[in-house]
Amino acid sequence: MTMNVMLNAEETIASGSPIQPIVRLRGIAKHFPGVVANQDVDFDLLPGEIHALLGENGAGKSTLMNILTGIYRQNEGDVIVDGQLVTFASPLDAIAAGIGMVHQHFKLVKAFTVAENIHLGWNETPRRISRELLEARTAEIAASLNLAVKPAARISDLSTGEQQRVEILRVLSRKARVLILDEPTAVLTPAEAAELFKALRQFAARGNAVIFISHKLDEVLEISDRVTVLRGGRKVTTRPTHECDKRMLARLMVGQEVVLSNMRERRPDAKPVSAEPVLSLRDVSAHDDLGNMSLKRISLDLRAGEILGIAGVAGNGQKELSQVLTGIRPLVSGRLQVCGRDLSARGAEEFAAFGVGHIPEDRLQSGLAPALSITDNAVIREYGKAPLSRGWLYRPSAAAALARSIAEAASVTVPDFAMPVRNLSGGNQQRLVARREMRIASNVLIAAYPCRGLDVGAINAMMRYFTELRDAGVGVLFVSEELDELFKLSDRIAVMFHGEIMGVVDTSDVDIETIGLMMGGQRRSAADLAGEN
Amino acid sequence: MAIRIQRVPSENLGGGVAARLIAILLALLVAAVIFSLNGADLGALGAHVLKSTFGSRFGLMDIGLIMTPLILTGLAVMIAMKVGAWNIGAEGQFCAGAFAATAVALFVPGPTVVIVPLMFVAGALGGMVWILIPTLARAYADVSELITTLLLNFVGVLLIYYVATGPWLDPSGMSFAATKRLPYDIPSFWGDVHWGLPIAVLLTVLVAAVLNYTRWGYEVRIAGSNPSAARYAAIPFRRHLIVVMLLSGAIAGLAGMFEAVGTAHRLQGGISNNFGYIGIMVAVLARGSAIGVLAGALLMAVILKSGIALQTQGVNISTVLALTGLILFFTAIGDELSHYRIVRSKPA
Ligand SMILES: Nc1ncnc2c1ncn2[C@@H]1O[C@H](COP(=O)(O)OP(=O)(O)OP(=O)(O)O)[C@@H](O)[C@H]1O
Numbered sequence: 117m118t119m120n121v122m123l124n125a126e127e128t129i130a131s132g133s134p135i136q137p138i139v140r141l142r143g144i145a146k147h148f149p150g151v152v153a154n155q156d157v158d159f160d161l162l163p164g165e166i167h168a169l170l171g172e173n174g175a176g177k178s179t180l181m182n183i184l185t186g187i188y189r190q191n192e193g194d195v196i197v198d199g200q201l202v203t204f205a206s207p208l209d210a211i212a213a214g215i216g217m218v219h220q221h222f223k224l225v226k227a228f229t230v231a232e233n234i235h236l237g238w239n240e241t242p243r244r245i246s247r248e249l250l251e252a253r254t255a256e257i258a259a260s261l262n263l264a265v266k267p268a269a270r271i272s273d274l275s276t277g278e279q280q281r282v283e284i285l286r287v288l289s290r291k292a293r294v295l296i297l298d299e300p301t302a303v304l305t306p307a308e309a310a311e312l313f314k315a316l317r318q319f320a321a322r323g324n325a326v327i328f329i330s331h332k333l334d335e336v337l338e339i340s341d342r343v344t345v346l347r348g349g350r351k352v353t354t355r356p357t358h359e360c361d362k363r364m365l366a367r368l369m370v371g372q373e374v375v376l377s378n379m380r381e382r383r384p385d386a387k388p389v390s391a392e393p394v395l396s397l398r399d400v401s402a403h404d405d406l407g408n409m410s411l412k413r414i415s416l417d418l419r420a421g422e423i424l425g426i427a428g429v430a431g432n433g434q435k436e437l438s439q440v441l442t443g444i445r446p447l448v449s450g451r452l453q454v455c456g457r458d459l460s461a462r463g464a465e466e467f468a469a470f471g472v473g474h475i476p477e478d479r480l481q482s483g484l485a486p487a488l489s490i491t492d493n494a495v496i497r498e499y500g501k502a503p504l505s506r507g508w509l510y511r512p513s514a515a516a517a518l519a520r521s522i523a524e525a526a527s528v529t530v531p532d533f534a535m536p537v538r539n540l541s542g543g544n545q546q547r548l549v550a551r552r553e554m555r556i557a558s559n560v561l562i563a564a565y566p567c568r569g570l571d572v573g574a575i576n577a578m579m580r581y582f583t584e585l586r587d588a589g590v591g592v593l594f595v596s597e598e599l600d601e602l603f604k605l606s607d608r609i610a611v612m613f614h615g616e617i618m619g620v621v622d623t624s625d626v627d628i629e630t631i632g633l634m635m636g637g638q639r640r641s642a643a644d645l646a647g648e649n
Numbered sequence: 650m651a652i653r654i655q656r657v658p659s660e661n662l663g664g665g666v667a668a669r670l671i672a673i674l675l676a677l678l679v680a681a682v683i684f685s686l687n688g689a690d691l692g693a694l695g696a697h698v699l700k701s702t703f704g705s706r707f708g709l710m711d712i713g714l715i716m717t718p719l720i721l722t723g724l725a726v727m728i729a730m731k732v733g734a735w736n737i738g739a740e741g742q743f744c745a746g747a748f749a750a751t752a753v754a755l756f757v758p759g760p761t762v763v764i765v766p767l768m769f770v771a772g773a774l775g776g777m778v779w780i781l782i783p784t785l786a787r788a789y790a791d792v793s794e795l796i797t798t799l800l801l802n803f804v805g806v807l808l809i810y811y812v813a814t815g816p817w818l819d820p821s822g823m824s825f826a827a828t829k830r831l832p833y834d835i836p837s838f839w840g841d842v843h844w845g846l847p848i849a850v851l852l853t854v855l856v857a858a859v860l861n862y863t864r865w866g867y868e869v870r871i872a873g874s875n876p877s878a879a880r881y882a883a884i885p886f887r888r889h890l891i892v893v894m895l896l897s898g899a900i901a902g903l904a905g906m907f908e909a910v911g912t913a914h915r916l917q918g919g920i921s922n923n924f925g926y927i928g929i930m931v932a933v934l935a936r937g938s939a940i941g942v943l944a945g946a947l948l949m950a951v952i953l954k955s956g957i958a959l960q961t962q963g964v965n966i967s968t969v970l971a972l973t974g975l976i977l978f979f980t981a982i983g984d985e986l987s988h989y990r991i992v993r994s995k996p997a
């Protein structure tokens with residue numbers, strides 16, 4: 117195969133240097149029906165480096181890594197490992213060559229224990245196995261790699277951060293030299309992320325390499341040595357991280373300047389904030405899935421035409437709160453009203469009928485049916501209304517039309533609406549869900565981590581949507597762990613800690629430090645802060 | 650250049666069909682080799698099989714008769730899969746349907762126009778009763794329907810043997826394990842082929858239409874694909890699970906009714922003839938498509954009928970069974986292989 121690949125200056129230097137890249141991709145192209153996911157991509161990975169891969173949603177990052185790990189086969193181009201041209205027929209081949217990946221959506225078997233998951237599909241798993249043996253081996257591997265896991269625990273009982281550690285251990289236990297992480301921190305708490313970074317640095321320091329996909333530019337600047345940016349499936353550039361800053365990266369990704377503006381300003385013709393709350397909680401308590409009390413006597417008001425931010429480290433009851441507010445999780449005690457109507461004992465159907473939209477935090481698990489078509493998924497909120505349904509009849513053609521308009525509004529290009537929704541890029545799934553929910557949110561929108569997995573441009577667009585809803589008189593509850601997002605968008609911020617509200621404060625009266633203290637468990641009220649200022 | 654095999658995430662339709670055709674040819678080839686090693690006259694055997702399946706009126710009629718229960722049991726398994734349940738118990742529900750319809754035929758006197766529809770209802774209800782406990786256990790206690798439906802198969806088959814050799818045994822003494830000829834019949838439209846066949850086809854088309862063109866069908870598809878998405882969208886997963894599983898049982902029961910009343914004209918031991926289990930194959934081959942169920946049932950009917958034809962030529966019954974197994978085996982491999990493609994690469 118002869119292929120002329122233009123090398124830019126930097127790569128010439130890299131290839132001319134005595135260090136041989138562990139992985140080298142040359143002129144990679146991958147086409148799906150109707151989509152060019154990758155085209156002419158060159159990429160190299162040096163031993164000892166943490167290499168960040170950046171790009172907008174759908175830019176082709178996951179696809180490129182799927183090619184490197186043998187999940188997809190490229191249409192053109194070469195994969196070169198240690199100077200040798202290779203073809204991986206499956207991820208097993210890739211891992212045998214020392215290349216392992218932790219996916220955007222975890223692939224663990226939920227009903228199995230940590231030890232069982234580690235040993236699944238591994239040719240070094242002993243033939244005669246016992247539970248004790250597997251657990252002992254797991255503990256040993258974990259200790260040698262400095263990753264703390266509980267070998268006997270079931271995956272379904274673990275936090276997201278712990279599950280991710282199991283995924284990483286699974287890869288590293290197979291003696292990987294290249295670890296690929298696809299948006300690893302999207303679901304981690306800051307503490308968990310800090311721990312992950314420590315482990316990654318140690319791993320790279322041993323002469324291994326990491327490919328790190330993320331939309332969080334701060335993190336990329338903090339952890340990586342070099343950055344490669346993809347746009348529309350093509351490589352834009354590769355640079356040393358110390359030459360980059362946030363604005364420049366954002367510009368490279370999107371192709372234009374991105375300004376995250378203050379969005380608290382209202383349009384002159386915006387509807388005023390209502391005096392009466394559209395949604396109110398009084399002394400609401402609820403259990404989590406394991407039966408622990410995860411919401412403790414919460415009282416909260418959301419007014420029409422305001423954005424109420426919910427701050428807090430993930431796992432302090434935010435998920436349960438958003439489920440309670442959308443009728444998915446029953447209350448143990450307390451009262452919940454929407455538009456003055458008591459919905460305490462009602463289900464999701466009534467909430468949706470009252471104009472409550474819901475962007476769930478785990479889109480693939482509860483917001484979508486991944487194996488069904490994009491159309492089926494786009495209409496899940498409106499399939500029962502005209503024109504999609506007439507009486508008991510369902511009209512696929514009307515559904516397809518609605519799906520098209522939702523995809524268009526969400527700026528997601530879809531080549532084929534009959535293809536399973538899981539084929540969309542992670543960020544595009546998120547945009548689709550968000551647009552779908554905003555259509556039904558005539559009174560309230562509950563948005564749980566809506567910006568997770570979105571690129572900077574899309575975050576900006578998402579936040580604009582929220583301001584439009586706000587100005588149209590919808591009450592928006594915005595759950596996030598990114599403080600700068602919360603400060604840019606929210607009129608008021610409520611902080612959650614251990615299932616309780618530490619206080620609700622006006623954004624204009626508060627600074628990031630105070631919110632940080634509240635996230636750590638200090639109580640403040642709006643009155644306290646107004647007094648201080 | 651090395652040749653490697655790579656798995657692709659989604660198969661293409663053409664590839665799937667081609668893989669199946671190749672599988673069938675391969676199975677026939679292997680069978681031919683074995684037969685000729687045994688000194689059989691391949692030409693004569695092949696001609697006989699062709700003649701007794703597609704080549705003659707009686708062959709076609711038999712295929713129609715065998716297809717009828719297979720379409721229904723395949724449909725029953727397929728529709729349960731749509732809601733995320735594995736109905737392994739079509740065999741038992743088939744028996745229960747046959748039993749209930751026979752009871753009506755033997756003990757309820759009346760004009761044909763009343764009794765035939767009544768048998769229809771009884772067959773469906775019988776199948777439904779047979780799947781009731783597995784359904785409730787799955788819906789309310791999350792007990793795997795896989796095991797409960799399977800276990801009830803044995804009970805169903807034995808129930809038929811019991812009544813056919815005991816209380817309902819033909820009083821004339823003409824047979825050892827069957828009731829007397831039933832006094833009612835399903836009308837035929839072509840030779841022996843009764844209206845069960847068009848009704849089964851119609852039912853399949855109806856199920857496909859309901860799944861794709863009704864709100865209920867949409868809800869079932871969502872619920873079966875991801876129960877928590879259903880909960881999120883306020884779709885009552887449990888209710889749909891119960892209704893669809895009962896429906897699945899009813900369809901399998903109908904298969905038993907048509908077989909006993911329309912084809913065998915009596916209830917006899919072994920009447921289910923593995924139709925319930927073969928229905929699982931039909932559903933798996935069909936991959937959730939109704940047209941697929943019709944095609945799968947046709948394929949299995951041809952295989953079974955060829956088997957019978959070979960048996961009459963003195964080919965030993967176990968050889969015939971091995972051949973049917975072989976075809977299925979190759980088809981399954983072909984299905985799996987259509988997810989792969991061959992890539993050429995320079996050696997690493
Ligand atoms: N199996 C597939 N079939 C069809 N199209 C696909 C498939 N996988 C990916 N695509 C398309 O290829 C493009 C690139 O997707 P990819 O998942 O690589 O994006 P990404 O850069 O990882 O985006 P994100 O940041 O949103 O995760 C998208 O348009 C996506 O819809």
Ligand SMILES: [Mg+2]
Pocket residue numbers: 177178179220298541542543
């Ligand atoms: Mg991705």
